[in-house]
Amino acid sequence: MAEKHFKYVIVGGGVSAGYAAREFAKQGVKSGELAIISKEAVAPYERPALSKAYLFPEGAARLPGFHVCVGSGGERLLPEWYTGKGIELILSTEIVKADLASKTLTSAAGATFKYDILIIATGSAVIRLTDFGVQGADAKNIFYLREIDDADKLIEAIKAKKNGKAVIVGGGYIGLELGAVMKINNFDVSMVYPEPWCMPRLFSSEIAAFYEGYYKKKGIEIIKGTVAVGFDSKANGEVKTVKLKDGRVLDADIVVVGVGGRPLTTLFKGQVEEEKGGIKTDGFFKTSIPTVYAVGDVATFPLKMYNELRRVEHVDHSRKSAEQAVKAIMATGGKSIEEYDYLPFFYSRSFDLSWQFYGDNVGETVLFGNNDPASPKPKFGSYWIKDGKVIGAFLEGGSGDENKAIAKVAKVQPPVDNVDLVKEGLTFACKI
Structure with a gap:
């Protein structure tokens, strides 16, 4: 060649x-x-x-x-x-x-x-369950999502197993987004993850409580504090059940795994x-x-x-x-460019929900707004406070301008001495 x-x-x-x-x-x-x-x-x-x-x-x-x-x-x-x-x-x-x-x-x-x-x-x-030698993890209809080929295979299975049972392994981005999309496809959905709440690397327990409540309201079963330790398959090699560490066994036509990369x-x-x-x-x-x-x-x-x-x-x-x-x-001829100055930004969408987060999620948290999962229009947020300054901000259900406002707060890091953030909520960000 x-x-x-x-x-x-x-x-x-x-x-x-x-x-x-x-x-x-x-x-x-x-x-x-x-x-x-x-x-x-x-x-x-x-x-x-x-x-x-x-x-x-x-x-x-x-x-x-x-x-x-x-x-x-x-x-x-x-x-x-x-x-x-x-x-x-x-x-x-x-x-x-x-x-x-x-x-x-x-x-x-x-x-x-x-x-x-x-x-x-x-x-x-993607990290695969076969990497850890999980029993039966090579069964058919156990999916991972990284590339378009993976998604195409999952679509075929969704069509073949119409109105079936789906088990989502993992409670991060992929888990939450796939849990929602499988429900939209009219599957009976269970989500399994070992942590005490979903999206633990980013969400506080109060933020997570809203999403878990919302998903339950949509009919998704949430099983926390345990992991999948094995899979049984049918004679044709397709997954049949998911065995959990706590002894429970879940029926499954499709399993989607999202445990990180x-x-x-x-x-x-x-x-x-x-x-x-x-x-x-x-x-x-x-x-x-x-x-x-x-x-x-x-x-x-x-x-x-x-x-x-x-x-x-x-x-x-x-x-x-x-x-x-x-x-x-x-950059040539002495043209200088600035060093990368990145403001961490994460977002996700599922069902009718849409959140954005900017900054760093360390320090104390202050929750504000309406975080009732049963509310027809929930809209709430959280600030992260460290050394008397806001260093992170999260908002569910924000408009474009409101999301820009929380981004600015995370970038500017304003002091919050003698500020009632719970009461001020989003107004605090919009004033910066």
Whole structure:
């Protein structure tokens, strides 16, 4: 196979790759200089759609509808956009070896790619129950959701098991979003997770209580404080039951597992500096090798606001870190760019609900607003207070302007001495 050489190569074809490509085009990359190598068969798309509108029974999202960069209100980059810009999309190609010293990537098929500058945008891989040797976890109809192929397989099962029973393993983003979408598909849904409440990495117990109450009201059974320890299957290999550690056994036609992800850094082990589970970078996403950058889920970067190194797994950071790295790569002639100054941002949508969170969730919490799960229009929020300042803010059911207001609060970190935050609630944020 002929060896190919590019000035710039992005390895990974997810959200980061698409946003990086758009930034390269803005910065005037020349035709033939840039290649994106992806093991997926399609051009970069907005991954969050997979756990939401892609699985809807009616009016479902489909490609080309959610190619990047529509998730942030930008133009859709269809495959022909890349062709028009002279960017080579090398799809269905898995890189199995990376030699950073010789600037060479090798694919599973034995093709080699040389680069001058590399952007690592490999993202995360889902954690599978088979990784822990869970008995029966290789049964059919046990699904994970990471790529469009996974979602397509799940859709087939939803059609085949109409009005059946679904068990969701995990109480984080994927668990909550998939629990909602399976219910919308008219499945009998149970959710199982070991923690004392859902979304424990972000939610306080009071916030979680609202969502758990809302889901119960929708008819979803929530089983907390236990884990799936085994699966039984039918003669045809399809999952039949889920065995829990507390002795309970749940019937299941479909199981969806969302227990987290691991950054895909294996190809680069021992070649670049790592920290906190990711590839260590500076505020421009440059790694310990000057010609190699890492963005999105795989990067551990200096979070300026909190003066510490962090790894952030979220689509917003995937987009922004990719743009930052490309600006840094393309900055020439003494043009200086600012270090990455990121305000952590997380959001989710399920049923008629929609929340946003900005900042850091450490310190004391103050809950405000109407968080009654039975309310026809619940709207509530929370502030996180540390050292007498607001450092984090959460809002369910906010308008665009109200969400901007809580973002500003988390960025500005106003003092709250002698402020009755429960009483002031959202008004406090809107005054900043």
